[in-house]
Amino acid sequence: MANNYVNFISDEHLIKCIDILYNSYLKAKENLTKETFYKNKIDVIKLTFDSKFNEISEEDLINNEIIRQVDKTITNHIGTFHENILSGIKNFEKLPTGCDIKSNDNKIFIELKNKFNTVKGEDSRSIFIKLKELTDKNPGSKGYYARILDTKKTNKNWELSYKKVKYKDPSIYIISGDELYKLMTKEENALFQLYKILPKAIDDYLKSIEKDKTVKENSALDEISSETEKSKRTILDQITFENYSYYLGFDKL
Secondary structure, three states: OOOOOOOOOOHHHHHHHHHHHHHHHHHHHHOOOHHHHHOOOOOHHHHHHHHHHOOOOHHHHHHHHHHHHHHHHHHHHHHHHHHHHHOOOOOEEEOOOOOOEEEOOOOEEEEEEEEOOOOOOHHHHHHHHHHHHHHHHOOOOEEEEEEEEOOOOOEEEEEEEEOOEEEEEEEEEEEEHHHHHHHHHOOOOHHHHHHHHHHHHHHHHHHHOOOOOOOOOOOHHHHHHHHHHHHOOOHHHHHHHHHHOOOOOHHHO
C-alpha cells in the first residue's frame, strides 16, 4: 500500500515522530512556571525598551518573552525530530550512545545537529574524533557530521582546525540536511518531500488526538498577575522586583 505522505518512511512512523515532538511542546509549556521563567534572570531594561519602542502592552510583552523561552526549549527538540525521522528509513537505526544514527551494516555513521552554528571549538573536535574512532573500527565506512540547516548545500570531506591543529581524514565528511536525506533515502528531494507534506501530516495528527490532549498554557503569567493584584505593581515592576529586589533601590518598587 502506497504511503500518503513521503516515500521513504511509513505514514505510521511519521505520525509517531510528530507525536513525540508535540509532547515536547506540551511539556515545555506546562513546565514554564514563574520559577522557571525567572531562572536565567529577565532583562527588564530590554523589556522596557521593547514595550515603548514597539508599542506593546506589558501583558503582551511578557507573553512574547514566555513564547521566546518556550521556543528556545523546543528548538533543542527539532534535531531529535530529524533523528527520529531518519531512523525510520530502511537499514538505519538511532543509537542511544556513540553517534546519533548508523546504518545496519556499519558503513555509515552520523552525528546530527539541527543548525550549522550549534557546535563550535572543542565540541567540533570531539565530534570529529568520535566519528574517526567509529570509522577506524569499521574499515570502509564513512562518518558524517550532519547539519540539517546549513549555510550551503554540501557533502565533502570535513577539514577542521582547532588550536592550530588540523584534523582531516578521507572517511570523515560534513554534510547538509538535503544531502543527508538524499544519502539515506536514495531520493533526490527527500527533505523537500518532508517539508511539503508536514502541514498536512500535522493537521491529520492534530485531528486524531484526544480532545483533552491539548497544549496547556504555562502558569508563569498567571502567577505574576496574581502577585500584581496583591502588590498593586505593574507587571513589569513586579517582575523587576521579584528578580532584583536585592539591588540598590529596587526594593522600593
